[in-house]
Amino acid sequence: MNTTTGASPEDLRNRLVDAILQQDVSGPRDARVETAMRTVPRHAFLPDAPLQEAYANKSVTIKENPDEDALPLSCASQPDVVHFMLVQLAVREGDHVFEIGAGTGYNAALLKHLTGKSGQVTTCDIAPDVTAYARRMLDATGYADVRVVTRDGALGAPEFGPYDRMIAAVGMWDLPAAWWDQLAVGGRLVVPLRWRGLSRSVAFRREKDRMWSDSVRMCGFLPVIGQDGERNGYIDDNRLVRLYWDEDQPIAPDLLRDALTHPKSVVWTDATVGSVESFDGVWLRLSATERATCRITAKPAALEAGLHRPASPALSPALVEADSIAYLTLERTADPLATEPRFRLGAVGYGPAGAELAERICAQIRAWSPARTVEPAITAYPADTPDSDLADGAVIDRPSVRLVIAY
Numbered sequence: 001m002n003t004t005t006g007a008s009p010e011d012l013r014n015r016l017v018d019a020i021l022q023q024d025v026s027g028p029r030d031a032r033v034e035t036a037m038r039t040v041p042r043h044a045f046l047p048d049a050p051l052q053e054a055y056a057n058k059s060v061t062i063k064e065n066p067d068e069d070a071l072p073l074s075c076a077s078q079p080d081v082v083h084f085m086l087v088q089l090a091v092r093e094g095d096h097v098f099e100i101g102a103g104t105g106y107n108a109a110l111l112k113h114l115t116g117k118s119g120q121v122t123t124c125d126i127a128p129d130v131t132a133y134a135r136r137m138l139d140a141t142g143y144a145d146v147r148v149v150t151r152d153g154a155l156g157a158p159e160f161g162p163y164d165r166m167i168a169a170v171g172m173w174d175l176p177a178a179w180w181d182q183l184a185v186g187g188r189l190v191v192p193l194r195w196r197g198l199s200r201s202v203a204f205r206r207e208k209d210r211m212w213s214d215s216v217r218m219c220g221f222l223p224v225i226g227q228d229g230e231r232n233g234y235i236d237d238n239r240l241v242r243l244y245w246d247e248d249q250p251i252a253p254d255l256l257r258d259a260l261t262h263p264k265s266v267v268w269t270d271a272t273v274g275s276v277e278s279f280d281g282v283w284l285r286l287s288a289t290e291r292a293t294c295r296i297t298a299k300p301a302a303l304e305a306g307l308h309r310p311a312s313p314a315l316s317p318a319l320v321e322a323d324s325i326a327y328l329t330l331e332r333t334a335d336p337l338a339t340e341p342r343f344r345l346g347a348v349g350y351g352p353a354g355a356e357l358a359e360r361i362c363a364q365i366r367a368w369s370p371a372r373t374v375e376p377a378i379t380a381y382p383a384d385t386p387d388s389d390l391a392d393g394a395v396i397d398r399p400s401v402r403l404v405i406a407y
């Protein structure tokens, strides 16, 4: 139940939007998105959450997963991510919009606010209980004109298309062929895309035979139901260190069983970061240059047992080839004059080729360091596009799309 603690929902909503804009001070702005977020009552889409929780910058679960180790089945996405994805989408008055992942219906209401009366919003969810929830919330908040359909979003909704804008609110691993047919030429697609263990919200502009990215932002999302091209496996007997990779990569965790028992090789660069500075671009560069890029996660017990600390133990980029692995790491610099702590970036390798893989990660840290905010260009092509028509860059093939990532 919503309970108040003095501040009104409007006050809390405005404070949340102010905090999002302040936190992302250099990010792109869209005054219409800001107005929509100051207007649509998020708490009304989360009637079981306390008011403070509805206006915290956090995702709010509406459907738990029976598997306690897995992510929830449905939630309202984190508001700062909702904000930047809507800025990426650039909805205009009168647009026809399709959303994959209705969840609470909150984002669909924001989309309707942006299209105005002359536009149309269709949202879908794969789970009938979730679409029933979204329908109820949209009706109760004055957004009865948003269409809600129950289906696998990979099919789109051709009966209401074509669309000027499409947005996925769930982590996609492939770009379904139906979306190419339903997104108008000149339209925009914003999608949390997963590749090589990372997840980024990519904004594409559609042309006739390809889509070009013009914005790539860090995000994390629930994985879509129905696409399962990401693999994972433990590389230690205690099930504390896990890798995530794509099915097209020749990674076999069993080959790595002994790797972590070998002596480690640590390689350092001169690149440093502050404690809140992002080094996220290193992973993007690795994915554009190294086919062996994947993700490592290490539980605290693995570090206590002697594993060299990954830069971020919950998720860091790694390179794996056969029986060897290397991953990104960092250490605090020993500068007695520094007022703020700084951290030097490097890589640690295990296994016969560990030192060489660690050197290759350091090469990408060095390439990233002088131009840290440069985003990769990601181009998506239909799956039947011949090699000769692809842009230069690293090619990642999925059943329905060919992605090319380049710097």
Ligand SMILES: C[S@@+](CC[C@H](N)C(=O)[O-])C[C@H]1O[C@@H](n2cnc3c(N)ncnc32)[C@H](O)[C@@H]1O
Pocket: 073, 074, 075, 076, 077, 100, 101, 102, 103, 104, 105, 106, 107, 108, 124, 125, 126, 127, 130, 151, 152, 153, 154, 169, 170, 222, 223, 224, 225, 226
């Ligand atoms: C993060 S939630 C969406 C949040 C929502 N946009 C909101 O504003 O509350 C992701 C949703 O995607 C749905 N989903 C997962 N796989 C799907 C699929 N293949 N097609 C459609 N919806 C899917 C889940 O049921 C879940 O409700």
